[in-house]
Every structure is written in structure tokens, then in C-alpha cells.
Amino acid sequence: MTDVFKALADETRRLILDELATRDGQTLFEICSLLIARHGINSSRQAISQHLTVLESAGLVTVQWRGRSKLHYLNREPLADLTQRWLNPGKDAS
Amino acid sequence: MKIHLTSVFVDDQRAALDFYTDVLGFQAHHDIPIGDDAWWLTVVSPEQPDGAQLLLEPAGHPAVKPYRDALVEDGIPLAQFGVDDVQSEYERLTERGVEFTQPPTDLGNVTMAVFDDTCGNLIQIVDRW
Numbered sequence: 001m002t003d004v005f006k007a008l009a010d011e012t013r014r015l016i017l018d019e020l021a022t023r024d025g026q027t028l029f030e031i032c033s034l035l036i037a038r039h040g041i042n043s044s045r046q047a048i049s050q051h052l053t054v055l056e057s058a059g060l061v062t063v064q065w066r067g068r069s070k071l072h073y074l075n076r077e078p079l080a081d082l083t084q085r086w087l088n089p090g091k092d093a094s
Numbered sequence: 095m096k097i098h099l100t101s102v103f104v105d106d107q108r109a110a111l112d113f114y115t116d117v118l119g120f121q122a123h124h125d126i127p128i129g130d131d132a133w134w135l136t137v138v139s140p141e142q143p144d145g146a147q148l149l150l151e152p153a154g155h156p157a158v159k160p161y162r163d164a165l166v167e168d169g170i171p172l173a174q175f176g177v178d179d180v181q182s183e184y185e186r187l188t189e190r191g192v193e194f195t196q197p198p199t200d201l202g203n204v205t206m207a208v209f210d211d212t213c214g215n216l217i218q219i220v221d222r223w
Binding site: 067 | 163168170171195202216
């Protein structure tokens with residue numbers, strides 16, 4: 001859970017999730033293009049790649065290979081756990 | 095000074111010529127044997143026959159594979175071609191079996207898409223350049 005909060009604490013990482021929510025299954029190149037064009041974020045590909053690693057280790061992003069390319073998908077499960085904790089208390093997530 | 099030729103590495107030059115002409119619609123310009131199963135092989139756009147040539151270069155050098163694999167993994171295209179309309183080109187190529195790693199994407203002042211050239215590269219198409 002701590003990882004989820006840490007991952008969500010960064011604006012660029014939240015924007016990455018926004019873009020994956022709009023269109024799931026994107027390459028690093030596509031994510032970088034959208035961050036520049038739609039949000040004016042000019043971080044290097046290496047920096048965005050590191051953000052994706054943080055999101056991945058928090059379980060918010062999963063990776064699947066299609067052919068020789070790596071696609072990133074939004075995983076909403078950790079977010080559902082958050083709503084379970086405060087918005088829906090008393091109901092055991094398990 | 096002019097840019098008159100640039101290149102992409104291709105796994106198989108004859109298959110690459112087929113894809114770049116039959117599927118994409120370029121035309122062969124030079125096709126000159128230069129040794130063991132290798133050709134000086136270039137294509138040009140029929141819209142610009144005197145324009146820049148694209149050299150379809152053999153990918154045999156050992157540095158090529160790791161270089162291209164790393165770029166394809168991250169979805170990074172190696173060349174950019176200009177089209178009148180990205181969406182209609184996307185539909186035309188998809189019908190021909192071309193796989194896109196990125197469908198037409200509106201970036202505000204330009205629409206772009208990225209496809210696999212079946213020769214080891216990703217290629218970007220844009221409608222404004």
C-alpha cells in the first residue's frame with residue numbers, strides 16, 4: 001500500500017496513468033509523445049522509463065509484450081483496495 | 095548540402111523491397127548487386143522520384159540487432175514518412191496486414207502512428223512535417 005501512495009504522489013506519474021486510462025497498452029515512445037504534446041512534460045525517455053518502473057513496482061502498471069515491443073497497461077486493482085479501505089469500510093476486500 | 099539518401103537496416107533485402115514497394119507504395123530506384131546476396135537497394139517515393147532515397151541496408155553487422163531490439167522494445171521509430179492522411183493510411187495498411195504499435199494519435203498540431211515494417215524496424219507516419 002505504501003508503494004501505491006508513493007507512486008501516486010508524483011504529478012508526472014498521475015498523468016501517465018491518465019493517459020493509460022484514455023488508451024491502454026502503450027509503448028514508452030507513445031507515453032513520452034503524449035506527455036510532451038498534451039501536458040508539456042519534456043522529461044527524458046529515461047526519466048519516464050523510471051517513472052514507469054515505480055508504477056510497475058506499485059502494481060499500478062503491468063507490462064505485456066506484443067511481438068518485440070513492450071506495452072504498458074493500467075492496473076486498477078490497487079486503487080480498488082484504496083476505496084475499500086475508506087469508502088467501503090467494513091467490507092473485507094478478501 | 096542536401097539530404098539525398100538515408101537508410102534503414104533490413105533483415106532480408108528482397109523481402110524488404112517487396113514490403114516497401116508492394117505494401118507501402120514506394121518504387122525501386124537502384125537495385126545493384128554488390129556481392130554475396132547483397133544489393134545497393136534504394137527506393138523513392140513516386141510522389142517525389144527525384145527526392146531523397148531510402149537505402150534498404152543489410153542488417154548483418156553485429157551491432158545492428160541489439161540497437162534495433164532496444165528501440166523496438168520501447169516503441170521508438172527509426173524513420174518518419176509523410177502522408178496526406180494518417181487515419182486513411184492506417185486503415186489501408188491495416189487491411190494489408192501491417193501491424194501498428196501505435197494507432198493514429200492526435201498530438202495537437204500533428205497526427206502520428208507507428209507501424210512495424212516487417213524488416214525489423216518501427217516506422218512513424220505523420221500528416222504534417
